[in-house]
Amino acid sequence: MRLYFSTTSPYARIARVALAEKGFADDIDGALTDPWKDDQGLLAANPSARVPALVLDSGLPLSESLLIVLWLETRHPVPSLLGAAPERAISRSGVAMGAIDAAASIIIGRRLDPAVDESPFGKRRRRSIVNAFERLEADPPELSGDAADLAVIATVVLVDYIRFRFAGAPWLPAIPRLDALASQARGRTSFSSTMPRDMPAT
Ligand SMILES: N[C@@H](CCC(=O)N[C@@H](CS)C(=O)NCC(=O)O)C(=O)O
Numbered sequence: 001m002r003l004y005f006s007t008t009s010p011y012a013r014i015a016r017v018a019l020a021e022k023g024f025a026d027d028i029d030g031a032l033t034d035p036w037k038d039d040q041g042l043l044a045a046n047p048s049a050r051v052p053a054l055v056l057d058s059g060l061p062l063s064e065s066l067l068i069v070l071w072l073e074t075r076h077p078v079p080s081l082l083g084a085a086p087e088r089a090i091s092r093s094g095v096a097m098g099a100i101d102a103a104a105s106i107i108i109g110r111r112l113d114p115a116v117d118e119s120p121f122g123k124r125r126r127r128s129i130v131n132a133f134e135r136l137e138a139d140p141p142e143l144s145g146d147a148a149d150l151a152v153i154a155t156v157v158l159v160d161y162i163r164f165r166f167a168g169a170p171w172l173p174a175i176p177r178l179d180a181l182a183s184q185a186r187g188r189t190s191f192s193s194t195m196p197r198d199m200p201a202t
Contacts, residue, residue, distance in 0.1 A: 022192035083149030099132035
């Protein structure tokens with residue numbers, strides 16, 4: 001399997017962590033790709049030229065982080081990424097994904113307007129992040145069992161992405177329970193080996 005990914009993308013990290021939690025880390029041919037540079041392999045795999053894109057051994061390309069998780073869960077159900085309480089996991093995952101989308105849209109918005117963070121649009125997206133943090137901090141997912149479930153994966157990816165992209169931002173609320181979860185998750189190779197970092201210079 002070939003996975004197109006970048007080291008900054010929270011969506012790609014969800015796919016990478018999910019693949020690792022399912023035990024596929026060694027079966028992945030990782031294709032480090034800047035999606036903004038229109039890599040031809042990525043474009044062939046995903047017409048939207050976005051990471052992640054996973055090309056199966058059959059040649060069939062899969063895109064969209066949560067659809068890659070859906071494929072994994074369908075084809076390789078054990079260990080489950082939905083844990084013991086699937087509906088709660090899906091509900092919390094939705095909260096985290098909304099905030100990841102909000103954060104990513106600010107980062108993309110900076111390409112068009114460096115002052116986007118302080119714009120009405122940026123503040124609306126910041127509110128999404130703050131609201132999601134408060135919701136998740138009040139009732140955080142727990143890391144236990146055979147594998148991290150999707151709620152843990154999405155929440156930790158969110159926390160680490162916000163710390164990476166908005167370090168020290170004064171509008172961020174304190175999230176000690178989520179920080180503790182992210183710190184605990186780093187004890188697993190799936191998370192520690194995929195921490196967000198700037199893309200290497202080419
Ligand atoms: N909904 C998609 C979002 C993927 C996405 O937006 N990836 C970004 C990187 S964080 C990307 O490749 N952007 C390039 C572009 O928008 O052209 C998913 O869940 O996989």
